[in-house]
Amino acid sequence: MADTHGTDSGVTGMRNYLHIFIKSGLVLFLIAYLTVLYTSDSAKNIPMEQIAQTMEQDSDIISLNKENRSDLKHYYQTDDRNIDGYFFYKAASPMAVEEICIMKANDSTQANALLENASAHLAGQKQIFEGYGTDQMALLNNAVVGKKGNYVYYMCGADAQNWHTAFLSMI
Numbered sequence: 001m002a003d004t005h006g007t008d009s010g011v012t013g014m015r016n017y018l019h020i021f022i023k024s025g026l027v028l029f030l031i032a033y034l035t036v037l038y039t040s041d042s043a044k045n046i047p048m049e050q051i052a053q054t055m056e057q058d059s060d061i062i063s064l065n066k067e068n069r070s071d072l073k074h075y076y077q078t079d080d081r082n083i084d085g086y087f088f089y090k091a092a093s094p095m096a097v098e099e100i101c102i103m104k105a106n107d108s109t110q111a112n113a114l115l116e117n118a119s120a121h122l123a124g125q126k127q128i129f130e131g132y133g134t135d136q137m138a139l140l141n142n143a144v145v146g147k148k149g150n151y152v153y154y155m156c157g158a159d160a161q162n163w164h165t166a167f168l169s170m171i
Contacts, residue, residue, distance in 0.1 A: 043149025043171035048085030048104050054170055055087060060159050061100055064089035076101065076117045076154075083110065084150070097125055097136045097143075098157035102167060105150040114152040118145050121154060 056062050067088040069080040080086055084104040091098040101118070105111035122145050129136040143156035144164045148171055155163045 043151055046171055048087060048102075051102060051167070051170060052087045055100070055102070055163070055166065058159070058163065058166070060098075060157065061089050061163070064098055064100070065092045067101075072101075072103075075121055076103070076114070077120075078103065078114060078117060082106075083114070095133070095136070097129065097133075097139050099154065100157070100160075100163055101154045103152045105152060108150065111147050111150045111152055115145070115147045118152055118154040122156075125156070 067075075067090050071090065072078060072080055072086055072088055075090075084106050086104065087100070087102040089100050103114050103118075105114050122140065122143055125143075126137065126140050129140060139156055139158065139160075142160060143154070144160050145154050146152070146164075148168060151167075151171055153164070153167060155167075157163070
């Protein structure tokens with residue numbers, strides 16, 4: 001009696017090609033996925049002066065006070081001499097929470113530390129206004145804090161989402 005699916009029938013060869021095709025497809029998918037994952041946190045190297053020039057076109061930002069290096073150290077525990085640059089505007093009133101701060105780190109390790117500082121700043125602001133500053137808490141709950149490449153940002157205000165979109169479109 002003859003084997004209907006023997007080595008001469010071609011079925012075994014077809015299965016091998018199918019396995020190779022599936023394995024190749026999975027390897028290509030894995031490479032594409034890892035590439036997307038690796039580059040998702042990357043950002044263009046845009047000078048802070050160019051970022052400032054673009055962001056300062058927003059009248060809501062320039063209505064805030066431009067802050068200096070001592071303010072950066074006070075609120076974000078960082079020295080401007082240790083980073084590649086910053087853009088920092090904050091409301092004049094201590095009862096207001098409107099603020100935008102973009103810091104450019106020298107490397108990803110420093111960016112992670114700056115992100116921790118920005119997150120701690122947000123947590124501190126929430127602790128201050130919790131219980132009595134309902135308008136401030138609404139803004140703080142919608143604040144945007146994050147990192148993209150070597151850039152770390154903290155944005156709090158009615159237009160924080162628009163600032164975030166504008167900033168990310170630059171980098």
